[in-house]
Amino acid sequence: DTEVTQTPKHLVMGMTNKKSLKCEQHMGHRAMYWYKQKAKKPPELMFVYSYEKLSINESVPSRFSPECPNSSLLNLHLHALQPEDSALYLCASSHWTGQGTDTQYFGPGTRLTVL
Amino acid sequence: GEDVEQSLFLSVREGDSSVINCTYTDSSSTYLYWYKQEPGAGLQLLTYIFSNMDMKQDQRLTVLLNKKDKHLSLRIADTQTGDSAIYFCAESTGGSYIPTFGRGTSLIVHP
Numbered sequence: 001d002t003e004v005t006q007t008p009k010h011l012v013m014g015m016t017n018k019k020s021l022k023c024e025q026h027m028g029h030r031a032m033y034w035y036k037q038k039a040k041k042p043p044e045l046m047f048v049y050s051y052e053k054l055s056i057n058e059s060v061p062s063r064f065s066p067e068c069p070n071s072s073l074l075n076l077h078l079h080a081l082q083p084e085d086s087a088l089y090l091c092a093s094s095h096w097t098g099q100g101t102d103t104q105y106f107g108p109g110t111r112l113t114v115l
Numbered sequence: 116g117e118d119v120e121q122s123l124f125l126s127v128r129e130g131d132s133s134v135i136n137c138t139y140t141d142s143s144s145t146y147l148y149w150y151k152q153e154p155g156a157g158l159q160l161l162t163y164i165f166s167n168m169d170m171k172q173d174q175r176l177t178v179l180l181n182k183k184d185k186h187l188s189l190r191i192a193d194t195q196t197g198d199s200a201i202y203f204c205a206e207s208t209g210g211s212y213i214p215t216f217g218r219g220t221s222l223i224v225h226p
Contacts, residue, residue, distance in 0.1 A: 004157070033213075042203055042216035043158065056213075090157050102212050103148070106157035 004107035006091050012113045015081060021110045023074040023091030031096040032074040033104065034066060037088045049074060050096045081114045088112070119217035121204050126223045133191040135220045137204030140185065144206040147180060148214055149189045152201045161189070161202075191222075199224045 004025045013019050023032065031050045035043035048056035049068040063085075065077040074091055088111050092104040119139045127133045139147070145166050150158040164171045164178045164187075171178045177190040191198055201221050205214035 006157075040219075042218055045213065048213065088155075092158075098212070103160050103163060104158075104214065106150075106159070108157045109155075111155070 004091055004093055004105050006089075006107035006110050008110060009108070010111045010113075012115065013078065013081065014115050015083075017081075018077070018079045020078065021076040021089055021091075021112075023076075023093075023107055024072055025093040025105070026072055027093060027105065028071075029093035029095055029105070030071060031094045031102070032068060033092040033094075034064075034074070034076050035090040035092065036085075037090055037109070043090055047076075078112075081112075083114050086112055086114045118215050119204055119206055121202075121217040121220045123218065124221050124223070126225065127194050129194060129196060129224055129226050131194055133189075133194045133198070133222055133224075135189045135191075135202050135204075135222065137187040137189075137217055138185055139187065139204070139206045139217075141206060141208060141215075142185065143208050144185075146207045146212065146214075147178075147187050148203075148205040148207070149176075149178065149187075150203040150205060150216075152203065152219070154200075158203065194222075194224050196224050196226070198222060 007022045034046040037043045046060045047066045052068045067075040088109040090109045091107040094102045094104045121137045148163040149161045152158045175192045179188045201219040203219045204217040207214045
C-alpha cells in the first residue's frame with residue numbers, strides 16, 4: 001500500500017465554522033506533512049510531524065491546528081478561516097531516517113473554499 | 116531570488132521529446148527531484164537524483180544534472196497527451212531532506 005488518503009476531497013466552509021481535514025497512510029512512515037498550495041504555485045510547507053511530535057511549524061496562523069493522534073493519522077483542524085485560506089491542502093508522508101531517499105508520498109489533497 | 120527556478124510553460128507536439136529545465140542556488144543540495152502534478156491532484160514523485168550523479172534514466176525519463184552550473188533537466192521521450200501536467204523541480208539538503216520546490220513548469224502536449 002503506497003497510498004496517502006485524504007478526506008474530504010472538497011470542503012466549503014464559512015469563516016465562523018470549525019472543520020477538520022484528515023490524512024492517513026499505512027506505509028509505516030514516521031513523518032507526516034501538511035502543505036498549502038495556491039493555484040499555479042508550488043506547495044508551501046505548513047507543518048511536519050516526526051514520530052508523532054510536531055517538529056516544524058512554518059509560522060502558520062493559529063487558526064490552523066495540526067494533530068497527529070498516531071503514526072498513521074494526521075489531522076488539520078480549521079477554525080475562523082479567512083477567504084485567502086482557500087487553497088488545496090496536501091498531506092504527505094515519508095520515512096524519517098535522515099537520508100535524502102526519505103522521499104515524500106503525497107495525497108490527492110483537499111480543495112478548501114472559505115466563503 | 117528564488118532557490119529553485121523553472122520556466123513556467125512548455126508546449127510540445129505529441130511524440131516529440133520534452134525537456135524541462137531547472138536551476139537551483141544551494142550548492143549543498145544533496146538530492147534533486149522531479150514531481151508531476153495533474154490537475155486537481157497531489158504531487159507524484161517521478162524520479163530523483165543524488166548530487167554525485169550526472170545522469171539517471173528511467174524508461175522514458177532522463178534526468179541530467181550539471182552540478183557545476185546547478186542545472187537540472189528532465190527529458191521525456193515520446194511525449195504523450197497524458198504527460199500534460201505541471202512538473203515541479205525540487206532540491207533538498209542534509210538534515211531534514213524536506214524538499215524546496217520550484218514554481219513548476221506547465222507542460223502542454225498537443226496532437
